[in-house]
Amino acid sequence: MVKKERKNNEIDEAKKKLDEIDEKLRILKRRSLKANNLWLKKATILSWSFFAPAYLEISRLGCMSLLKKKKFKDSDKFLLLPIVYNLRHALEIMMKSFIQKFDSNYSKTHNIGILYKELEKKIKNGNCRKILDEIYLLVVKYQQMPFFKEGFKEGLIAPFWVDDRNNTLLRYPGFVEVSIFIDFNNLFFNIDDFTFRDMLEDIKTDIETVIDIMHKWRSVISSNKKSVKK
Numbered sequence: 001m002v003k004k005e006r007k008n009n010e011i012d013e014a015k016k017k018l019d020e021i022d023e024k025l026r027i028l029k030r031r032s033l034k035a036n037n038l039w040l041k042k043a044t045i046l047s048w049s050f051f052a053p054a055y056l057e058i059s060r061l062g063c064m065s066l067l068k069k070k071k072f073k074d075s076d077k078f079l080l081l082p083i084v085y086n087l088r089h090a091l092e093i094m095m096k097s098f099i100q101k102f103d104s105n106y107s108k109t110h111n112i113g114i115l116y117k118e119l120e121k122k123i124k125n126g127n128c129r130k131i132l133d134e135i136y137l138l139v140v141k142y143q144q145m146p147f148f149k150e151g152f153k154e155g156l157i158a159p160f161w162v163d164d165r166n167n168t169l170l171r172y173p174g175f176v177e178v179s180i181f182i183d184f185n186n187l188f189f190n191i192d193d194f195t196f197r198d199m200l201e202d203i204k205t206d207i208e209t210v211i212d213i214m215h216k217w218r219s220v221i222s223s224n225k226k227s228v229k230k
Helices: 002-067 080-099 112-122 126-144 146-152 184-189 193-229
Strands: 160-163 179-182
Touching: 002 080, 002 193, 080 112, 080 126, 080 193, 112 126, 126 193, 146 193
Parallel strands: none
Antiparallel strands: 160 179
């Protein structure tokens, strides 16, 4: 009887030790997951901060290459499309990386206007808010794409047409959803070389502004971290 009791006690003791080991392993796993998640978050934010300059550099190189030319071929003007696309994409990534400094959640959208409003809500710091004004001007500009208006001058061939197969264009006032097809051959044909060069210079200046914004942002965030540590 005593032997049986002793054996049961030994079994209970062994189970208790196993439970303690399991609990320690669970704690270690939780800590490891937390550390991994923290590392992953930092690595992700860092990756976002590298992506924006990469797209900007493609735009900048495109502008610089074209601006070296004395005359433009028709095919040269089509390079404006990836130049502007990469600049707009850099703006999107830049704002998403800025938002992640405050919150890991951000709108899964490519609409730079929505991202700007989201960033504006997150920013309380005065120095960061000064940077917001510069971002706002770029967002408005690259949402409206004003440089393409040169291809829509009065008296020239209209380089686009509207597909209104669902009869929505004239049904309601305000914004409606229709498909617009752009004939880029005609659009760029309507833009002379002098105007095209001005457009490139303007875009190049905007690229430099975005680069400057990213430098200012890093400086403000860095100085805020130092002041918090003090």
